[in-house]
Amino acid sequence: MDQQVARLINDENDHALLERIEKGLAITADVSRADVLLYRLGAQGAEVIAQAQPRSISSLYRQSQIGHIVSPAEQPLVFQALQEGRAGSSHRDLPGGTPVVQEVYPVRNAAGEVIAAMSVETNLIAHERHRRRHRSFQRAIRWLQGMALRGELAEAAALSPFGEWDGIVYVDAQRRIAYLSGIANNLYRRLGYLLDLRGTLLADLQTGDEALVRQAMESGRCLEEERREGRRLWNRKVIPLRPREPGGRRRWRPPWAVPSSQVAGALVMVHDLTEERLREEELRLKATMVQEVHHRVKNNLQAVASLLRMQARRMEGQPEARQALQEAVGRILSVAVIHEFLSEAEEQRINIREVCQRIVAQLQAVNVAPDKRIRLEVQGPSIYLPSRQATACALVVNELLENALKHGYQGRQAGSITVTLHDGGDVVGIDVQDAGGRLPAGFDLYRESGLGLQIVRTLVEEGLRGRFELRADGGVTAVIVFPKDFPE
Numbered sequence: 001m002d003q004q005v006a007r008l009i010n011d012e013n014d015h016a017l018l019e020r021i022e023k024g025l026a027i028t029a030d031v032s033r034a035d036v037l038l039y040r041l042g043a044q045g046a047e048v049i050a051q052a053q054p055r056s057i058s059s060l061y062r063q064s065q066i067g068h069i070v071s072p073a074e075q076p077l078v079f080q081a082l083q084e085g086r087a088g089s090s091h092r093d094l095p096g097g098t099p100v101v102q103e104v105y106p107v108r109n110a111a112g113e114v115i116a117a118m119s120v121e122t123n124l125i126a127h128e129r130h131r132r133r134h135r136s137f138q139r140a141i142r143w144l145q146g147m148a149l150r151g152e153l154a155e156a157a158a159l160s161p162f163g164e165w166d167g168i169v170y171v172d173a174q175r176r177i178a179y180l181s182g183i184a185n186n187l188y189r190r191l192g193y194l195l196d197l198r199g200t201l202l203a204d205l206q207t208g209d210e211a212l213v214r215q216a217m218e219s220g221r222c223l224e225e226e227r228r229e230g231r232r233l234w235n236r237k238v239i240p241l242r243p244r245e246p247g248g249r250r251r252w253r254p255p256w257a258v259p260s261s262q263v264a265g266a267l268v269m270v271h272d273l274t275e276e277r278l279r280e281e282e283l284r285l286k287a288t289m290v291q292e293v294h295h296r297v298k299n300n301l302q303a304v305a306s307l308l309r310m311q312a313r314r315m316e317g318q319p320e321a322r323q324a325l326q327e328a329v330g331r332i333l334s335v336a337v338i339h340e341f342l343s344e345a346e347e348q349r350i351n352i353r354e355v356c357q358r359i360v361a362q363l364q365a366v367n368v369a370p371d372k373r374i375r376l377e378v379q380g381p382s383i384y385l386p387s388r389q390a391t392a393c394a395l396v397v398n399e400l401l402e403n404a405l406k407h408g409y410q411g412r413q414a415g416s417i418t419v420t421l422h423d424g425g426d427v428v429g430i431d432v433q434d435a436g437g438r439l440p441a442g443f444d445l446y447r448e449s450g451l452g453l454q455i456v457r458t459l460v461e462e463g464l465r466g467r468f469e470l471r472a473d474g475g476v477t478a479v480i481v482f483p484k485d486f487p488e
Helices: 003-032 076-084 124-131 135-149 154-158 182-190 209-219 274-313 319-344 352-366 387-408 451-463
Strands: 035-041 046-052 088-093 099-108 114-123 167-172 177-180 223-229 232-241 265-272 349-351 373-379 384-386 414-423 427-434 467-472 476-483
Touching: 003 035, 003 046, 003 099, 003 114, 003 135, 003 154, 035 076, 046 076, 076 088, 076 099, 076 114, 099 124, 099 135, 114 124, 114 135, 124 135, 135 167, 135 177, 135 232, 135 265, 167 182, 177 182, 182 265, 209 223, 209 232, 209 265, 232 274, 274 319, 319 352, 319 387, 349 352, 349 387, 352 373, 352 387, 352 414, 384 387, 387 414, 387 427, 387 451, 387 476, 451 467, 451 476
Parallel strands: 373 414
Antiparallel strands: 035 046, 035 114, 088 099, 099 114, 167 177, 167 265, 223 232, 232 265, 349 384, 414 427, 427 476, 467 476
16 A cells, blocks of 8 residues: 555544543543543644543633643643653643643554543542542543543543532443442432442342443443432433553552453443423423513503504594594504513513514505505615514614604605614614605704604613614604614
């Protein structure tokens, strides 16, 4: 085979191996209660190409280290692993003075070549606690780290995270409990197991542990399930462990020693989901009740609007009163649109583009006479706002559209009014443009006494904490700009 082709194949295989290793870093960091970083040698030094911060303990790093390049003086153990293929362990201080214990292992490809280095970094307190744990559990963690080095934990990326308040159990090849953490011990007490479970066969427990662990160990695959145990709902994750045979009688035994495909035990991670599920059910029930309330409010508002329409039809000879009732109907229906959205959506954020489209459709059907060719349309992106801001926007758009129809189309039979939305990230813009309208001579927005513009000005400036202005630019354009999610 051509050497260049062989090199390309090896590079692809190395890349695939590093990807598998990266997928297993998260569970390795969580169970080891350590930060895990993957380094690769480059022209400028050793670069961090992957990092996993533990969710079971506070991370040593506030920011991501990916892309960070270190020198031999900064990380001698990393260069020792990358250049000499030797693992090592030592104490060092992070910038800021935090003392940590660092263990660095070379990552080897199928040909035995060093292609990367994995650094496991633990704060000194967590390291001392781990040293006091049972030797069988310490060995299990070394096996887990060895599997991570070989890329055998890639499928563990599909498991749910291992958290600070999760229990962990190590069972041996006979599925006998060799170690369980204090949290795990307390979790089993909730099921009624008050005695020390160390040395107990899983088969002797009236739980689902035995079946799941046996399946994981026989298949050699990571498994996860939710199961009801008595009155508790438990989540279990099982990682079958493949050991590394120690080389000689050295005190420090690297986890990348002679490989073995035999499953010699398993780590079982237990999480009590009972309270979480109860809270979720309560939240779903409350959300359903809130949606029902919004639905009833919408129906009541529509009923009030219908009554006002009936009253308006009886106002013959009283055009001002009839106009006032029609405007009130529009305002009520604008608020009803918001409650309709809230009754349909689980989230309390509303797409104001859809709100504007419904308001436009209502006004087109009710306020535009059949003999007039007036087109109302909405342009711009979908913008999601909390219900309070969306309600204010609905009222503002309704008032501006009704104002444009009332004052801009006296004596006009055709034209268009466009509502344009602008998403500026932190701010929202709404333009309502009547292309053919005109402002009266000497018009002053802040001296205008019309109820519609007073409502708009109050809602924008006080309700939305924004600004409102009218521009004469070949027509009349109402411009509203306000910040998203302003603080209370």
